[in-house]
Amino acid sequence: MGGSCAQRRRAGPRQVLFPLLLPLFYPALCEPIRYSIPEELAKGSVVGNLAKDLGLSVLDVSARKLRVSAEKLHFSVDAESGDLLVKDRIDREQICKERRRCELQLEAVVENPLNIFHIIVVIEDINDHAPQFQKDEINLEISESVSPGMGTILESAEDPDISMNSLSKYQLSPNEYFSLVEKDNPDGGKYPELVLQKTLDRETQSAHHLVLTALDGGDPPRSGTAQIRILVIDANDNPPVFSQDVYRVSLREDVPPGTSILRVKATDQDEGINSEITYSFLGVADKAQHVFSLDYATGNILTQQPLDFEEVERYTMNIEAKDRGSLSTRCKVIIEVLDENDNSPEIIITSLPDQIMEDSPPGVVVALFKTRDRDSGENGEVRCxxxxxxxFKIHSSSNNYYKLVTDGALDREQTPEYNVTIAATDRGKPPLSSSKTITLHITDVNDNAPVFGQSAYLVHVPENNQPGASIAQVSASDPDFGPNGRVSYSLVASDLESRTLSSYVSVSAQNGVVFAQRAFDHEQLRAFELTLQACDQGSPALSANVSLRVLVGDRNDNAPRVLYPALGPDGSVVFDTVPRAAQPGYLVTKVVAVDADSGHNAWLSYHVVHASEPGLFSLGLRTGEVRMARALGDKDSVRQRLLVAVRDGGQPPLSATAMLHLVFADSLQEVLPDFSDRPTPSDSQAEMQFYLVVALALISVLFLLAVILAIALRLRQSFSPTAGGCFESVLCSKSGPVGPPSYSEGTLPYAYNFCVPGDQMNPEFNFVTSVDHCPATQDNFNKDSSSMLLASILTPSLEANKILKQVSI
Structure with a gap:
């Protein structure tokens, strides 16, 4: 159907890449693609394979969104084949009016990359219109005195078709009086002239009826007819004559209605009524008759409506001058309309994407537009x-076509959309301008990581909290949009054991709330640190970490625990001996207690609840030291009991009590008779003691073997057995609390070790030495007041007790 630039240049064997690169450089390599089609093609008819002429494959048609655009779209592109199809009725006469060359200009737009191509479709005329006279009946009056050879100009027929299909010739129905002569207009057209062949005789025939036929040059030809009615009148042998055959005038398009632009004048040599001339339009288009008016008596031509150069550049009118004797002549009036800068430029957006990625580099095409100014010359030259x-900035791609491209970095978080105003100004005097605002939406890219509200979090949680309760909340913000700004939270690290982390805390992925999964115990866990992560849902995802330190606060949930004095496993009581001559201020003993709480909750105070002899002893409020308040009197009992309460500083305070048994004696022999008075145990108790003695003996043997082995390995120590009658290992005890080293404060400064002899009849105690520190093995043995336990186990009967006792001074 038509040629394209791609068809004019064939690629040689070494130009394989040319078709691939052709779409990128098309505007600079060749002229617009041209097609030629006849008018009135059926809808869906193929104009040409646009994809092939552009060097695109069938797959590129849909992938690159090939489409065409125009002010009035008569064509479309087949998305499957790439053919350019007729979309709407194409009437050359309606589209191009009187122009002899009829062309439709289109723009083909492709994307990825975005580009535009120019297409010109030439509309060829077909013979779809028959010649037509403006009037179906032509009335003429011819004087009988007219000599043969006199001609009368007839109305021309109009045929909107062009070239071969336009008006070709006229024919007159056969008769003996008249013939038809075709004459040429100065503009190239033809008009008929009726020529008298034979003198008329009104008395013989007063009227003549003829048929005038106009034929075009189509195949087959089309025709139109008009009836000619000739009334024969008396003589008028001189027709009017115009002063010139063609009148030309130039007129500015901004002249107001009612302006006189021209006056035509014709003269007639006849006299009287036959010289009176009237003027009229002859075969003038309706448009011209609406714009101009003609004074039938004077021949003055006036404007009736405003002129518009952009609509009609030139008017051509035939004016007839006729006398009363029906003789006529005509002239042509050509009015040239001069352009004025009365049209503002137009901005037409041809392609505008929905969204623009915010990471687009400079130079990316974001919109295509063109400008149009209906004025001509400098009045129609536009700059944007x-x-x-x-x-953004503007690049001119071709004549009146522009690209809007990026000219800097885009940041959706700062500016999510741009209202870009494009201004177009012509070069007229004064210049006219117009503007159009387009909105460019910036699409988000995940270029911002979440940011926590604090660099680190510190939270205090009291112990014994409710499991499942919220203990803290972290919050992170992400300025990105949609999934790129949607933040979720998780635990990624902790100083707790990873296997048990989930049993301590959990975090809500939606809102960052941290929940305690168990009740915390300040005495077991005083603080721990978590690493929380905030992660967005972008691709790839971005994240940020923050530390959360949890301090477990103490509550007064532990009562004080008395370490000394302590009861033996069998409930036996430890006695403290006091010299009879002890003076005021003498340190008798010390109550040692601890509290597992901390702070004020572990601040202990000691109080005397009950004393068998009030005022005899004093008790240190904070130290727990029991001292003599006065000397022992003669009337005072040598056995004293002191009930001591230990209170902590919590609210409410918790407390524990301890009973001190104090015996005033200068030697241990004075105390032993008191022990021999104890009741004899039952047979079952004796049997139980026997088994305990056997078990203890076995344990002692194993212990001795271990000690001997350790000594042999070290080779620096020698084994020396104890004095005859004593245990193989000296039973030793520290007179102080048995517990962690931090609770050692308050123990008495020294202790005595002593043995019970094997002779039951001789209950004499043999003191060995005083020690400040005991060996580790002895210390472990005496942690449960084992001295009292052994004293009760190793005696076969209560009558001959062999007592082992630790006396603290």
Whole structure:
């Protein structure tokens, strides 16, 4: 159907890449693609394979969104084959009016990359219109005195078709009086002239009826007819004559209605009524008759409506001058309309994407537009500009076609959309301008990681909290949009054991609330640190970490625990001996207690609840030291009991009590008779003691073997057995609390070790030495007041007790 630039240049064997590169450089390599089609093609008819002429494959048609655009779209592109199809009825006469060359200009737009191509479709005329006279009946009056050879100009027929299909010739129905002569107009057209062949005789025939036929040059030809009615009148042998055959005038398009632009004048040599001339339009289009008016008596031509150069550049009118004797002549009036800068430029957006990625580099095409100014010359030359402060600029791609491209970095978080105003100004005097604002939406890219509200979090949680309760909340913000700004939270690290972390705390992925999964115990866990992560849902995802330190606060949930004095496993009581001559201030003993709480909750105070002899002893409020308040009197009992309460500083305070048994004696022999008075145990108790003695003996043997082995390995120590009658290992005890080293404060400064002899009849105690520190093995043995336990186990009967006792001074 038509040629294209791609068809004019064939690629040689070494030009394989040319078709691939052709779409990128098409505007600079060749002229617009041209097609030629006849008018009135059926809808869906193929104009040409546009994809092939553009060097695109069938797959590229849909992938690159090939489409065409125009002010009035008569064509479309087949998305499957790439053919350019007729979309709407194409009437050359309606589209191009009187122009002899009829062309439709289109733009083909492709994307990825975005580009535009120019297409010109030439509309060829077909013989779809028959010649037509403006009037179906032509009335003429011819004087009988007219000599043969006199001609009368007839109305021309109009045929909107062009070239071969336009008006070709006239024919007159056969008769003996008249013939038809075709004459040429100065503009190339033809008009008929009726020529008298034979003198008329009104008395013989007063009227003549003829048929005038106009034929075009189509195949087959079309025709139109008009009836000619000739009334024969008396003589008028001189027709009017115009002063010139063609009148030309130039007129500015901004002249107001009612302006006189021209006066035609014809003269007639006849006299009287036959010289009176009237003027009228002859075969003038309706449009011209609406714009101009003709004074039938004077021949003055006036404007009736405003002129528009952009609509009609030139008017051609035939004016007939006729006398009263029906003789006529005509002239042609050509009015040239001069352009004025009365049209502002137009901005037409041909392609505008929905969204623009915010990471688009400079130079990316974001819109295509063109400008149009209906004025001509400098009045139609347009230059474009952009509003200030936007990261875009304009590139001119071809005549009146422009690209809007990025000219800087885009940041959706700062500016999610741009209202870009494009201004177009012509070069007229004064210049006219217009503007159009387009909105460019910036699409988010995940370029911002979440940011926590604090660099680190510190939270205090009291112990014994409710499991499942919220203990803290972290919050992170992400300025990105949609999934890129949607934040979720998780635990990624902790100083707790990873296997048990989930049993301590959990975090809500939606809102960052941290929940305690168990009740915390300040005495077991005083603080721990978590690493929380905030992660967005972008691709790839971005994240940020923050530390959360949890301090477990103490509550007064532990009562004080008395370490000394302590009861033996069998409930036996430890006695403290006091010299009879002890003076006021003498340190008798010390109550040792601990509290597992901390702070004020572990601040202990000691109080005397009950004393068998009030005022005899004093008790240190904070130290727990029991001292003599006065000397022992003669009336005072040598056995004293002191009930001591230990209170902590919590609210409410918790407390524990301890009973001190104090015996005033200068030697241990004075105390032993008191022990021999104890009741004899039952047979079952004796049997139990026997088994305990056997078990203890076995344990002692194993212990001795271990000690001997350790000594042999070290080779630096020698084994020396104890004095005859004593145990193989000296039973030793520290007179102080048995517990962690931090609770050692308050123990008495020294202790005595002593043995019970094997002779039951001789209950004499043999003191060995005083020690400040005991060996580790002895210390472990005596942690449960084992001295009292052994004293009760190793005696076969209560009558001959062999007592082992630790006396603290």
């Amino acid at each position: 500009s952009l509003s200030r402060g936007v990261p």
